Amino acid sequence: MHSFDMKQRTVICGAGIAGIATAYYLSVTLGRKNIVLIDKLLPMSLTTSKSGENYRDYWPQACMADLSGHSISLMEKLIQLHGDVFDMRESGYQFVSRFLGEDIFSEADRKTDSAIKYCKDQSIIRQQHAYLSESIRQLVTISRAGAIDVYALGTLLLREARAAGVILMQAEVTGLSSPAENMFEVNFHASHCLAPMPCEQLVLCAGPFNQALAKWLDVDLPLISIPQRKFVIPDPLGIIATDMPFTICADPITLNWNEEETQMLSADPTYRWLLEELPPGLHIKPESKDHIKLGWAFNRHAEQPEWEIPDDIEFPDIVIRGASHFIPGLRPYVDVMPTPLVQFSGYYTRTEENLPLIGPLEIPGLYTVAGLSGFGTMTGCAAGELCALHMEHEELPSYARHFHPDRYTDAEIMLEINASNSDGQL
Ligand SMILES: Cc1cc2nc3c(=O)[nH]c(=O)nc-3n(C[C@H](O)[C@H](O)[C@H](O)COP(=O)(O)OP(=O)(O)OC[C@H]3O[C@@H](n4cnc5c(N)ncnc54)[C@H](O)[C@@H]3O)c2cc1C
Structure with a gap:
């Protein structure tokens, strides 16, 4: 049984590849402590386990090519560190x-x-x-394309994140609120603990249920x-x-x-x-x-x-x-x-233009990795890393603007998005 107090300040809702990668880059790479990763199910057992597990660096949109190209590089780096434990095959x-x-x-x-x-x-x-x-x-x-074993990739990231202090908790999130600035309360349903969990950073990585979670905080995600x-x-x-x-x-x-x-x-x-x-x-x-x-x-x-x-x-x-x-x-x-x-x-689960939503939402301290559509396996590492960089106020890559949840107010980005002939969906 875990006891939760105000020191546990970052809660990530959802342990699919998006939530796990975010937990990994926050904890292992950027050194953040006090992270709780919550999922109702076993890690990766919802959408992530249904993936065809294919990756490619070709995309009709340059931002997507950069995101997936970088994610492939991050996976190659993981192989250098830990060996090829997730069977990355460049089969084309x-x-x-x-x-x-x-x-x-x-x-x-x-x-x-x-x-x-x-x-x-x-x-x-x-x-x-x-x-x-x-x-x-x-x-x-x-x-530069092929297949990986996404379950093995996620297992590696989760193992390393837990070794860096991330707590994995099996519970259903049943409500979210923000009673004060920079403070959230996560209500959840678990056999061992029913008190709401306070935190100062909250990350929505709930795959198809991101919209429902965001609604509890009166935030509308266009998914x-x-x-x-x-x-x-x-x-x-x-x-x-x-x-x-x-x-x-x-x-x-x-x-x-x-x-x-x-x-x-x-x-x-x-x-x-x-x-x-x-x-x-x-x-x-x-x-x-x-x-x-x-x-x-x-x-x-x-x-x-x-x-x-x-x-x-x-x-x-x-x-x-x-x-x-x-x-x-x-x-x-x-x-x-x-x-x-x-x-x-x-x-x-996708936006109309088929670009993901990664980064801060309109309430300070609230973040998401959402809309990974049919590309979450190939972009998961870079998407989690990008969210972690936002959260730790680190330097952001050039594609960050394209995936920022408030991109719809950025005329230059929207012009570029609307000019694309294809959304790249397979
Ligand atoms: C048929 C199919 C084939 C695909 N093929 C590919 C492919 O070849 N290549 C590729 O790159 N991508 C592919 N994808 C896409 C990829 O699988 C997804 O983009 C990715 O798995 C999404 O991960 P996620 O973490 O965002 O969501 P999920 O894996 O759905 O994780 C979300 C987690 O949040 C949890 N959760 C939700 N609500 C709550 C709550 N209230 N309380 C607690 N926990 C909650 C869920 O239990 C779940 O574990 C495919 C997808 C499908 C459906």
């Missing part, structure tokens, strides 16, 4: 398209130093990537939460090689249906959308020696976040159908889906 990303007319990444969107390589020679693509459809005419490779999914299946036919990079279809896809299916779908208003063009971004990668992982963030409907998201039984069928458009070897799996199938459902 490749975007493929059937079209030659426009570059997959338009000139206007190429604002980053990321090393990208184009191949527009169909015969070379055929020769080097025989599993791809013959219709693929353009392929772009991002080399929406959209359910997205991935799934893992066996690959009994060995269609996907274990060294295939994370492969993304850059084209929109209209699914193939036979005549009978088309008639059924068009007669049913709930499913008619499956006859329409679905957005680009379907992705697939080898998950282990004989398993593959697929995802497609085509859902655009925001929902009120819930703690449990039911599986979507249609999702795997839709995705495998789409994937067979650019990897035809997967077609047999449209007829007979390999099992066991494991689905991962979580929210992309």
Whole structure:
């Protein structure tokens, strides 16, 4: 049992990758003491455990490229210090398209130093990537990209933070108030302690529930939460090689249906959308020696976040159908889906422009790391570090302005944000 008094002045709500990274950079790197990290669940068991665990330094927005590029460097630094305990693999990303007319990444969107390589020679693509459809005419490779084990990364950061004095507490935060300047009270529900906990710094890292927590303090965070999914299946036919990079279809896809299916779908208003063009971004990668992982963030409907998201039984069928458009070897799996199938459902909690909110909110002492959307694994370290730098009034990196929660009042930043053609979501 812990006793809490006024000395415990920094409370971080949420032990997903955002809260854990913030706790790490505050305590280990910047030496802050008296930090309590609270989560209702086991660390990283909400959105963080649903991640596809991919990273890349290419983004259409320069600020996002800088944030993820720096986060990758921070992860490399952790490996230098502790060894490769989170299995960082630079396996690359490749975007493929059937079209030659426009570059997959338009000139206007190429604002980053990321090393990208184009191949527009169909015969070379055929020769080097025989599993791809013959219709693929353009392929772009991002080399500073790959996958990590985010649970192992978070475990490392949490272990080091706890060694530096951070207290991890399992409890549900049930209310927040600010009875005096620079003072907050955190109400929580735990079996062993029910008194409100006072603190002078409060950090909201509650993933899909950040908005709800901020509301208790009359702060409005411009976030929406959209359910997205991935799934893992066996690959009994060995269609996907274990060294295939994370492969993304850059084209929109209209699914193939036979005549009978088309008639059924068009007669049913709930499913008619499956006859329409679905957005680009379907992705697939080898998950282990004989398993593959697929995802497609085509859902655009925001929902009120819930703690449990039911599986979507249609999702795997839709995705495998789409994937067979650019990897035809997967077609047999449209007829007979390999099992066991494991689905991962979580929210992309995001701002409209898909940039995160990191830093101080309008009440002094209140901070957030929010809106990590589909990029919290790859940017988690840099996002936590940025919040910690704000809290300790350290020198801030150039991208801090773009992610500042009050950026909406900054005309120059908003002009730049509004000029971007793509929000980079995958
Ligand atoms: C299907 C899917 C695939 C993804 N793939 C990738 C990918 O390939 N690469 C990538 O970079 N990112 C990916 N992401 C995004 C990434 O997973 C998230 O951005 C990241 O996990 C968000 O972390 P978080 O700490 O902000 O939120 P969470 O992990 O949700 O953590 C928030 C924590 O706050 C706690 N909490 C909330 N309310 C309370 C309360 N009242 N009291 C106590 N505790 C509370 C929760 O229990 C939770 O543990 C993916 C996301 C999804 C859904």
